[in-house]
Amino acid sequence: MRTPVAYFLLLSAILFSLGTASxxxxxxxxxxxxxxxxxxxxVNLTLVAFSRMHMELDGQILAFFSMVVAAAEVVVGLAIIVAVFRRTSTTDVDRASVLRG
Amino acid sequence: MIDLIGLTIAVPLVASGVNLLIGKRLGRRSGWIATAAMAVSFIVALGALLQMFSLPAEERTQVVTVAEWIRAGAAAVSLDLRVDPLSITMALVVTGVGSLIHLYAIGYMDHDERPGRFFGYMNLFCAFMLALVLANDFLLLYLGWEGVGLCSYLLIGFWSDRPDAARAAKKAFITTRIGDVLLMLGLFVMWVHFGSFDFDVVLGHEGSLPEIAAGTATAISLLLLGGAVGKSAQLPLHVWLPDAMAGPTPVSALIHAATMVTAGVYLVVRAHALFEISDVALAVVAVVGLAGALYGGFSSLGQYDMKRALAYSTMSQLGFMFLAAGLGFYPTAIALLVAHAFYKALLFLTSGNVMHGLHDEVDVRRLGGLRHDMPWTAALFGAGALALSGLPPFSGFFTKDVILDLASRDGATWAFVLGSLGAMVSAWYIARLYFTAFIGERRYEGSAHEASALMRTPLVVLAVGALFAGIGLELTPEGTLPMFLEPVLGHVVEGDAGPSTQVLMVLAVVVTLIGIGIAWRLYRPANQERWVSFPEREPGMAGVLAHGFYIDGLYAWIVANVGLRGAAALAWFDRTVVDGAVNGVGTLATRASGLAPIWQSGKVRRYALSFMAGGVALLLYAAVKI
Known part of the structure; x- marks a missing residue:
């Protein structure tokens, strides 16, 4: 018996909420x-879950794309964080607020 | 020459430009240029008159189109000049008397440092005045009207380093402006009603009456009269004229006696068709005129400044013209205008001789006995005085007394009685000036020098005109000039009420003689000391007359109390309400814009929260929508 898709979605929601809170x-x-x-x-988890529900591969392919983009994003993001740290000696984002209006 | 009538305006205009631009280099020659320009102008007008004589009476109104002036959509105004008996008469007065005054001014302004500017303004004035009288529509007339007002201002204040002249110039400009605004409003109403300023449309064409209701005609007429009252110094806008005497004497003679101040009379006479449709406008004109005639006459009696006395006299004479126009005797009003141009210009210029010969002394208390030093001037002033006083056979008799005669025959006994009182006062004040200034003991220091031949020549011509215009032009209702004007102004119908004309003529002479007799009794040489001390003995009465019944003071009080307080209230309103609204808008915008930067805190987590909120909102929206 296959696990119902609702479980995957519930897990995904919990993970997303944790991420958002973070x-x-x-x-x-x-x-x-x-x-x-x-x-x-x-989000990748939901993509894969729906893909499995519909028995199609579209969602899984999209999940791969998402991972690749995420990897690229990590590269850029970490570079920015390192640059900010070099400049302000802190990684506290609230201190990096020189662009306030 | 009728087709060339534009030259009468163009030549003085060009000469004015020359004098104003390079007058400094021309020096004394500028006076001759200006005089020559006026002479050319006069000759052109004379040629037009002669050509007009060769035409039958019905064809004597010609419109000469000079150029297209304004085109705004369907409304086109072309620069048309109207040559008809009335306008050519006015043009001849302006150019003829104007030429003589220009010639005189060459001698009079001999010692002035800026003759170029003076003659430039004088020529400019004449050009505007000719535009005013030759206009074929009210718009060009209004242009001339404003132009002569401007030149009047410039020339009254010609000696701008003298505070009284500068003040008088401003006063004249502002006071006449009140009238000019009324005139402008009249033109607006006219445009709304007729959609045209053309004389033929507004005033009717070839005997047909303009199509207008009596009420509208009344409104237009009274507004036009308002303009006329300002320009012609009638009650209640007369206060500028006596002060305007601060200008050079030729200016007083040209602008404030012979031409500009008569523009009001011309306007009323020109627009008489409108005034006649209204049932009250003509009566108002007559009452205003009669009041001005009496007021000016009595005020003149209290003046010690010769020129101010003559200024009040001008007001009084203009009052008679308005009276004539108000009673419907338009040709007679114009006849008096012509005669007055001669003798009042003569009187002003002779008093200019006195000023020229006696270091600007014009106070008759410090003159006296001038006929010994200045025989020419005394004789010429005497000629002007005779013409003004209305003794037969001089021109005043054929005009002023004819007005009273016509009034009485027409049944307007009130006008006759009060007008005769005015006529008596006229004889009185002019005889007073002559007696106090030219006969009796000398009350001045040193010796006066007679005017030069250059200054005397035009005066002799004016004197001939003043004395004999009455006979020569036959100013009586059946005479040459009124008959000439008939195609434009209609025929003066002599009524048959009251005493016969012969009786009235005798009465008029008696009234004039009474006036002169009173003057002789009060101011004859034996009584002159008594007269000089009159203000000390009767300060009240002397003050009332000398200050023109304190109307000037009344206006000053009104301006100082009502006017300035009103202005203060308006200023408060402006500062608090108007400025408050404007500043309030600014403050509101600043405050509102101060709220916006709160969003842009620079804190990434808040931006993220905004993202979140936005995403959630979108999701909720999608959920509700589906």
Missing amino acids: VLLRRNALRIFMGVELQLNA
Whole structure:
């Protein structure tokens, strides 16, 4: 018997919420980054789950694309974080607010 | 020459430009250029008159199109000049008397440092005045009207380093402006009603009446009269004229006696068709005129400044013209206008001789006995005085007394009685000036020098005109000039009420003689000391007359109290309400824009929260929508 798709979606929602909470509540740039990864992977999980439900491969292919993009994003994001750290000696995102209006 | 009538305006205009631009280099020659320009102008007008004589009376109204002036959609105004008996008469007065005054001014302004500017303004004035009288529509007339007002301002204040002249110039400009605004409003109403300013449309064409209701005609007429009252210095806008005497004397003679101030009379006479349709406008004209005639006459009695006395006299004479126009005797009003141009220009210029010969002394209390030093001037002033006083056979008799005669025959006994009182006062004040200035003991220091031949020549011509215009032009209702004007102004019908004309003529002479007799009794040489001390003995009465019944003071009080307080209230309104609204809008915008940067905190997590909120909102929207 196949696991119902609702379980996957529930897990995905929990993961996404955890990621979101991490993004909104953490001040450390690295932790926010980890939150973002968690959100991405939660979405990947839904893609795969729906793909399995419909017995089609579209969702799985899209999940691969998503992973590739996420990897590229990690490269850019980490570079930015390192650059910010070099400049301000901190990874606290609230301190990096020189662009305020 | 009728087709060339535009030259009468163009030549003085060009000469004015020359004098104003290179007058400094021309020096004394500028006066001759200006005079020559006026002479050319006069000759052209004379040629037009002669050509007009060769035409039958019905064809004497000709319209000469000079150029297209304004084109705005369907409304096109072309620069048309109207040559008809009335306008050519006015043009001849302006150019004829104007030429003589220009010639005189060459001598009078001999010592002035800026003759170029003076003669430039004088020529400019004449060009505008000719545009005013030759206009074929009210728009060009209004252009001339404003132009002569401007030149009047420039020339009254010609000696701008003298504070009284500068003040008088401003006063004249502002006071006449009140009238000009009324005139402008009249033109607006005219445009709304007729959609045209053309005389033929507004005033009717070849005997047909303009199509207009009596009420509208009344409104237009009274507004036009408002303009006329301002320009012609009638009650209640007369206060500028006596002060305007601060200008050079030729200016007083040309603008404030012979031409510009008569523009109001011309306007009323020209627009008489409108005034006649209205049932009250003509009566108002007559009452205004009669009041001005009496007021000017009595005020003149209290003046010690010769030129101011003559200024009030001008007002009084203009009052008689308005009276004539108001009673419907238009040709007679124009006849008096012509005669007055001669004798009042003469009187002003002779008083200019006195000023020229006596270091600008014009106070008759410090003159006296001038006929010994200035025999020519005394004789010429006497000629002007005789013409003004209305003794037969001089021109005043054929005009002013004819007006009173016509009034009485027409049944307007009130006008006759009050007008005769005015006529008596006229004889009185002009005899007073002559007696106090030219006969009796000398009350001045040193010796006066007689005017040069250059200045005397035009005066002799004017004197001949003043004395004999009455006979020569036959200014009586059946005479040459009124008959000439008949195609434009209609025929003066002599009524048959009251005493016969012969009786009235005798009465008029008696009234004039009474006026002169009173003057002789009060101001004869034996009584002159008594007269000089009159203000000390009767300060009240002397003050009332000298200050023109304190109307000037009344206006000053009104302006100082009502006017300035009103202005203060408006200023408060402006500062608090108007400025408050404007500043309020600015403050509101600043405050509102201060709210926006709260969003842009620079904190990434808040941006992320906004993202979230936005995403959630979109999802909710999608959920509700599906």
